[in-house]
């Protein structure tokens with residue numbers, strides 16, 4: 001039996017708060033800084049954040065565009081919209097609402113900039129989402145899209161076959177597990193010219209609670225453990241292995257690439 005949770009389940013309730021904690025680790029703080037660096041926001045710009053999650057990127061963007069600018073965020077999870085609204089309450093020019101990336105509640109050409117980080121990989125109708133992104137972006141506006149391909153993951157393990165199986169099942173947590181290698185073509189066919197593609201590596205050399213890989217390992221173990229696709233103990237033993245590798249042999253190693261597309 002494969003009980004893949006819906007996107008709303010994956011990003012609602014306590015899962016939203018766990019993701020928020022993971023997105024506050026230094027690894028993801030640095031990732032956001034890299035995204036902001038590439039966005040080069042100007043005072044007064046109107047920005048849309050598609051799949052705005054807990055609003056951490058939106059809060060930084062609100063500071064950068066200032067009160068004469070505008071930040072709008074949409075997300076399918078109402079818990080995420082609540083977290084983002086609370087986080088940005090000091091910025092009267094930032095607002096969030098529940099909406100799907102494939103049906104944006106905005107007029108054509110509404111935004112100077114659109115950001116969509118770690119979201120399109122969860123959208124089954126990715127062409128529809130790209131069409132909507134382009135529709136609301138003004139001619140000459142800028143978009144930044146970031147996604148992950150877990151085949152870029154290098155993760156030390158005492159059992160390579162088990163690691164492969166865990167990541168194979170984890171691939172089923174999203175609709176588009178290989179999206180980065182398809183995105184240039186999809187964006188181009190959607191009328192968005194890709195000007196730059198870059199990678200952003202996340203590297204952890206320690207098994208420690210304030211790292212991205214510690215947080216995502218627990219999310220993977222919970223997801224795969226509940227999937228019914230592997231023996232019940234496999235996920236637990238896989239997780240335990242990181243502690244053993246790090247503690248007894250100083251052999252913990254994790255690396256994963258994010259891919260950023262700028263139009």
Ligand SMILES: C[S@@+](CC[C@H](N)C(=O)[O-])C[C@H]1O[C@@H](n2cnc3c(N)ncnc32)[C@H](O)[C@@H]1O
Pocket residue numbers: 007011023050051052053054056057074075076077080099100101102116117118119122123
């Ligand atoms: C991994 S989080 C990334 C959050 C945020 N963009 C960031 O980078 O900090 C993915 C977010 O996308 C949202 N999401 C997934 N599918 C969506 C869709 N079809 N439309 C809008 N939001 C979606 C989820 O609810 C979740 O908040």
